[in-house]
Amino acid sequence: MNTNSNSYTIIYASVMVIIVAFLLAFVSSSLRIKQTKNIELDTKKQILAALNIRGIKDVAVEYKKYVKSDMLMSEDGTLTENTGAFAINYEKEAKESKRFNVFVCDMDGQTKYVFPVYGTGLWGAIWGYVALNGDKDTVYGVYFSHASETPGLGAEIASDWFQKQFEGKKTVEDGQIALGVEKNGKVVKPEYQVDGVSGGTITSKGVDAMLKTCLGNYTSFLTNK
Amino acid sequence: MGQLFSKKNKDVFSTPLGMNNPITVQVLGICSALAVTAKLEPAIVMGLSVTVITAFSNVVISLLRKTIPNRIRIIVQLVVVAALVTIVSEILKAFAYDVSVQLSVYVGLIITNCILMGRLEAFAMQNGPWESFLDGIGNGLGYAKILVIVAFFRELLGSGSLLGFNLLNYDWLKEMGYINNGLMLMPPMALIIVACIIWYQRAHHNDLQEK
Numbered sequence: 001m002n003t004n005s006n007s008y009t010i011i012y013a014s015v016m017v018i019i020v021a022f023l024l025a026f027v028s029s030s031l032r033i034k035q036t037k038n039i040e041l042d043t044k045k046q047i048l049a050a051l052n053i054r055g056i057k058d059v060a061v062e063y064k065k066y067v068k069s070d071m072l073m074s075e076d077g078t079l080t081e082n083t084g085a086f087a088i089n090y091e092k093e094a095k096e097s098k099r100f101n102v103f104v105c106d107m108d109g110q111t112k113y114v115f116p117v118y119g120t121g122l123w124g125a126i127w128g129y130v131a132l133n134g135d136k137d138t139v140y141g142v143y144f145s146h147a148s149e150t151p152g153l154g155a156e157i158a159s160d161w162f163q164k165q166f167e168g169k170k171t172v173e174d175g176q177i178a179l180g181v182e183k184n185g186k187v188v189k190p191e192y193q194v195d196g197v198s199g200g201t202i203t204s205k206g207v208d209a210m211l212k213t214c215l216g217n218y219t220s221f222l223t224n225k
Numbered sequence: 226m227g228q229l230f231s232k233k234n235k236d237v238f239s240t241p242l243g244m245n246n247p248i249t250v251q252v253l254g255i256c257s258a259l260a261v262t263a264k265l266e267p268a269i270v271m272g273l274s275v276t277v278i279t280a281f282s283n284v285v286i287s288l289l290r291k292t293i294p295n296r297i298r299i300i301v302q303l304v305v306v307a308a309l310v311t312i313v314s315e316i317l318k319a320f321a322y323d324v325s326v327q328l329s330v331y332v333g334l335i336i337t338n339c340i341l342m343g344r345l346e347a348f349a350m351q352n353g354p355w356e357s358f359l360d361g362i363g364n365g366l367g368y369a370k371i372l373v374i375v376a377f378f379r380e381l382l383g384s385g386s387l388l389g390f391n392l393l394n395y396d397w398l399k400e401m402g403y404i405n406n407g408l409m410l411m412p413p414m415a416l417i418i419v420a421c422i423i424w425y426q427r428a429h430h431n432d433l434q435e436k
Contacts, residue, residue, distance in 0.1 A: 009294040020308045031319040038322035
C-alpha cells in the first residue's frame with residue numbers, strides 16, 4: 001500500500017484523531033470524581049490553614065470538626081446555608097451567580113468566619129482565605145497561595161512569617177476594608193496594615209488589592225453587627 | 226529470552242544512563258530540569274512520568290512505524306505524546322494531587338520535551354517495539370537520574386531537607402553560622418549543578434571531549 005498518497009494521509013490522520021479523542025474522553029470521565037474530591041480536600045486544607053491548623057493528615061475529619069457550616073451571604077448581609085455543591089471556583093460563583101461563600105467555624109467554642117479571597121500577583125493568580133473572629137473585625141489567621149510568583153520574593157506571601165503578621169489586625173474602618181499590605185516601612189495604620197515583601201512589591205500590592213476587593217464584597221455582612 | 230536481552234539491547238538500555246545521557250551529553254530537556262528540581266519529590270515524579278511516557282510513546286510509534294505517512298510523521302508523534310501526557314497528567318491529578326500541583330504546567334510541557342521527540346524520530350521510527358521500549362526506559366531513567374542528583378543538592382542546601390524531612394534546620398547549626406542557601410532554590414543554580422555534572426563526566430571520559 002502506498003503510505004504517501006494524499007487520501008491515505010488524510011484518512012490516517014482522521015482515524016488517529018478520533019481514536020485519541022475517545023481515549024482521552026474516557027480517561028477524563030472515569031477519573032473525574034476522584035479529581036474533584038482531591039480538589040475539594042485541597043480547598044478544605046486551605047480553609048483549615050487560614051484557621052492556623054496546618055500540617056494535618058486527615059483533612060476531612062479535621063474539617064468536619066472545626067468548620068460548622070458552608071454559608072452564602074445574601075445582599076443584605078445575612079447568611080443562608082449553601083445547599084448547592086461545595087464551591088471550588090469562588091471567582092466564578094461571585095461573578096456569575098452573585099454567590100459569596102462564608103465558612104462559619106467553631107474553634108473551641110468561639111465563632112470564626114472564613115472568607116475566600118482571590119486576585120492576581122505579578123505572574124499569575126494568587127488566592128487565599130482570611131479568618132476573622134466572631135466580632136467580624138479582628139483577623140484570626142490568613143492563608144495565601146500563588147500559582148507562579150517569584151521564589152524568594154513574591155512567593156514569600158505563602159510563607160508563615162508573612163501570614164503571621166496579619167494576626168490580630170483589624171479589618172473594617174468606617175465601613176471600608178482597611179486591612180491591607182503596605183510597602184515595607186511605609187505602614188501608617190499599624191492596626192490595619194502589615195509590611196509587604198521587600199522585592200515583591202507587585203505581589204504585595206496584589207495581596208492588598210485582593211483583600212480590599214474580595215472582603216469588600218462582604219462589607220454588608222461585616223458591618224452588620 | 227536470550228534474544229530479548231542481547232548485548233545490543235543491553236547497550237540500548239544502558240548507554241543513555243551514562244555515556245549518551247540525554248541531559249549531560251545530548252543537552253536535551255534542560256528546561257524542565259531547571260524547573261522541577263527545587264525539591265526532590267517533584268523531581269522523582271517528573272523523572273518517572275517522563276520515563277513512562279518516553280517508553281510507551283516509543284512503543285506506540287514503533288508499532289505504527291510502517292503505517293505512518295512520512296509527510297505527517299512529526300504530527301503523528303506529537304499526537305501520541307500529547308495523548309500519553311494528558312493521561313499521565315489526569316492520573317496524577319486523581320492519585321497524587323499534591324505532586325501534580327507542584328509540577329503544575331511542567332507535566333503538560335513534557336510534550337515539548339526534546340528527549341521524547343528525539344527518541345521517537347531517531348530510534349522508534351527505525352526499530353522494533355521491544356528495543357524502542359528499552360530505549361525509552363533507558364533515556365527516561367537517564368533523565369530522571371540527573372534530575373534526582375540536581376534536586377538532591379538543591380533541596381539539601383537550599384531548604385535543609387530531603388523529601389520534606391528536616392535535616393539541617395536546627396538552632397545550633399544556625400548559631401554556628403550555617404544558613405540555607407536561598408540561591409539554591411532559584412533556577413540558575415540548577416544550571417550550575419548540571420554544568421558541574423557535565424564537567425565531572427567529561428573530565429572522567431576523554432572520548433566525550435571535543436577535539
